Amino acid sequence: MGNIMYHYCNVEAFKAIIQNKTLWLSSVYNLNDYKEIHWIKEKVLKKIQEITTKNNYEKFNTFLKFYENKQPNVYIASFSQGEDLLSQWRAYSDDGYGVAIGFNTEYFKENNLIKTSKVLYDEKLQEKEIKKILKPLFELKDNFDFDLxxxxxxxxxxxxxxNYLSAKSKNELFMEEQxxxxxxNPIITEDKSTKRFIFENNISPMMFRAVCGNLIPYFELKFDNFNEENEPILxxxxxxxxxxxxxEIRIFLANNGFYNVKIKSSKSSYR
Known part of the structure; x- marks a missing residue:
């Protein structure tokens, strides 16, 4: 993976990100591609269906019940390896009026509650990963006590x-996004005794924002703790x-603690 990953955004979002030194990681259920969260799930169900027989039915059926009941608590922020992609300018940067913020990938590796991953577009590799993940289940004895x-x-x-594979996998038609x-992936459990939800391994309290008649949950990822040897924005x-x-943009960045940031311009002639 390269040293820099680019977050395309409009000017308003850029201003807020820099001043607040914060990124929002949003629920995978509210991504632009509404089918995305089901992409791997459909492959998993197909793989299990192919191998299910009357002898192992109980084992796989019990697993699938757990699988259906354990919805992924996955929250992501999206970036691109490409620093000057026309499709990204059009889709995420106010039709080219915005910016791409070049974040240092090494900076986020210090946070063990966050994983940095390239999106996997190759279906053959996705199938290989699914097979690897399911292997312990396939090899488990069929007469196992499934109530245990x-x-x-x-x-x-x-x-x-x-669920982690689902969070980093997409249809190959999106490959251009790089x-x-x-x-x-915080742990969220319902505590019926207190009538509240309990959060573990979370980077912040869960927040909500209203978008187009919907409430979108997200977590805040702060990048306000850094030094010159490992700055978050390059x-x-x-x-x-x-x-x-x-x-003027150098002044804005410097006054918010980002003095060593390079300023570049898109090479696109898109108007």
Whole structure:
């Protein structure tokens, strides 16, 4: 993976990200591609269906019940390996008036509650990963006691791996985006005694924002703790229609703690 990943955004989002030193990691259920969260799930169900017989039906059926009941608690922020992609300017940067923020991939590796991953577009590799994840289940004896607590925990480990694969996999038709993701997978459990939900391994309290008649949950990822040896932001790419004056944007960045950021301009002639 390269040293820089680019977050394309409009000017308003850029201003908020820099001033607040914060990224939002949003629920995978609210991605632009509404089918995305089901992409791997459909492949998993197909793989299990292919291997199910009357002898192993109980084992796989019990697993699938756990799988259906354990919805993925996955939250992501999207970036691209490409610093000057016309499709990204059009889709995410106010039709080219915005910017691409070049984040340092090494900076986020210090946070063990966040995973940085390239999106996997190759279906053959996705199938290979699914086979690898499901292998312990396939090899488990068919006459296992499926009511045991241990089997549920065994399944949960496999399901967590499937959900993580789901969070970093997409249809190959999106390959042009060259996407990289920050992935957050907190533990969220319902406490009926207190009538509240309990969060573990979360990077912040869960927040909500209203978008087009919907409430979108997200977590805040702060990048306000850094030094010159490992700064979170390395460069800013101005979109093909961006109106920033370099000196003014340097002042804005420096006054918010980002002095060593390079300013570049898109090479696109898109108007």
């Amino acid at each position: 607590y241990e089997f549920e925990k065994f399944c949960e480990k496999i399901i967590d791996e499937i 996407e990289i993701r920050l992935i957050h 460069e800013i790419i101005k979109g093909p229609k961006n109106k920033f004056i370099d000196q």
